[in-house]
Amino acid sequence: MRIVAADTGGALLTEDYEPVGLIATAAVLVEKPYRTATLSVVRYANPFDYDMSGRQAVKDEAFLAVELAREVKPEVIHLDSTIGGVEVRKLDEPTIEALTITDRGKEVWKDLAKELRPLARRLWEETGIDIVAIGKSSVPVRIAEIYSGIYTAKWAIDYAREHGKVIVGLPRYMRVELRPGRIRGESLDSREGGLFGEVEAETDGIGWELYPNPLVRRYMVLEAWRE
Amino acid sequence: MRIVAADTGGALLTEDYEPVGLIATAAVLVEKPYRTATLSVVRYANPFDYDMSGRQAVKDEAFLAVELAREVKPEVIHLDSTIGGVEVRKLDEPTIEALTITDRGKEVWKDLAKELRPLARRLWEETGIDIVAIGKSSVPVRIAEIYSGIYTAKWAIDYAREHGKVIVGLPRYMRVELRPGRIRGESLDSREGGLFGEVEAETDGIGWELYPNPLVRRYMVLEAWRE
């Protein structure tokens, strides 16, 4: 199977590890054996002006995934929204009402569907590719999350080079490593069977340190500075 | 302590990773230091004609565990049903009603108890061995799950040798490895402290690949083919 997935992650943090805003939406093409991405793209947000309600993220992810999918023609698109793998093009009000999710979740999806349903329907009519809201169960969504963390590290390097220093928080249980010419990211959850990613990046002249976020167990923090 | 436990796992999958049916019920004898089985037995199901409701699995497990227990005389039998470690021989209607489980779970157990309670009572009267429904908390149950995955790999090899190719899904977060003359299986959850198993098997002439199931995070897929 060839699957495109997208996710948003990585946060700019204050000195006290308080989140300021999210940084990177990544879309990935994942193919067998489903351990990393064959291709990845990123769209950076402005963490200093970020809508933390979560609605913006799902929209950004859907639009970026569709853009990548029109290029690489996967069989299906996976979105990080756990509503049982429903096809987004089928999300009319009665279908949303029938989902076994919270009332709050239903309100969010009634709102999201206004933009995402036409997007999904058009893609499906023109290419036969479906968008499914499969969420946490999807390995490609997790790989997209890992890439959002790698791109967050890339953003942090560029920010540190310009402003001297930065602290970012990575997505859940993953680590990154700055290597010459590239950034490698890996899941820290051994149960996932070895998920990882790599992105080219200019890492020269940057010092860095990775350590556990003291306030949020199982999340790592990356500090980067100009040397 | 000498404990017998049983569990069912491993599924035949379609090319699209959809489950067709379960494959193997394993019963194991586990002794100190509780990391693997001293002895294991298997009963294969017909995955092409499998009742996925889950009721059949618990019955198969109980009968296979009792068979093994009559042979190896453990102190207790652990079943993979999480109802607080109650003795199965005590599961009359009022006791089931008083369990803190879902109404659906109570209906299932009222039905199961018809066959399993007499089985448990007879075993206890004749041998003093109790059957307890301890479920996920039991390490021997997890070891039985790992063995059901190893036996699923063995079934897959035999199937591939006869039919050319097969795809199976392993139980949660475990991997298998085909080695000369045997199959080794290991938990991928580092928190479990190193649980594993091994079964003899003719592995010659079989090619194989293990990778994450893209649709079900933390579950691995094994492909095997005749070389």
Next chain:
Amino acid sequence: MRIVAADTGGALLTEDYEPVGLIATAAVLVEKPYRTATLSVVRYANPFDYDMSGRQAVKDEAFLAVELAREVKPEVIHLDSTIGGVEVRKLDEPTIEALTITDRGKEVWKDLAKELRPLARRLWEETGIDIVAIGKSSVPVRIAEIYSGIYTAKWAIDYAREHGKVIVGLPRYMRVELRPGRIRGESLDSREGGLFGEVEAETDGIGWELYPNPLVRRYMVLEAWRE
């Protein structure tokens, strides 16, 4: 950040792995990079006469943490009680009522607050240090839990030296290792990013074995005996 945290863990077990009582309350000072403690102290309980209701543990932890905090002057104290990071000095009845926890949890905290609120208020007035009930989200609390396991191993060694033999249960998914002159403990959860601890201890003349608790998955048991 410099954080003091406390937690209680480690249990004396019977030959059948039934808990008798808890053993060690540890308080730790944790500093960047937040992977271990800079300093640790312990208070041993009497496991043969232990109130397992859990109320005693939180009180012991608060008093031991305050004692350490008055010495090392951290920015904040983390307690292992998951009520959303509220400051303990603010826990009057209306605030407790407004918490999104169980009714049982509210009753417990109304009772705890009688002693802990004055303690927290006094500390805050005199030093500016706040006590927050952040619970499982805190990495320092997890490090305190690991130290409670290490001190439990130390208690076990001393007990075995005097009485010949002992079995103790460690806190969740961690292991300990007896080395010459010290005990090392490590988290077994790879997602936590490498949390560990070390305590000096006389380990000569003691035999030991670490293995999974067969009745409680993801928890390890330590046996120690006089050689």
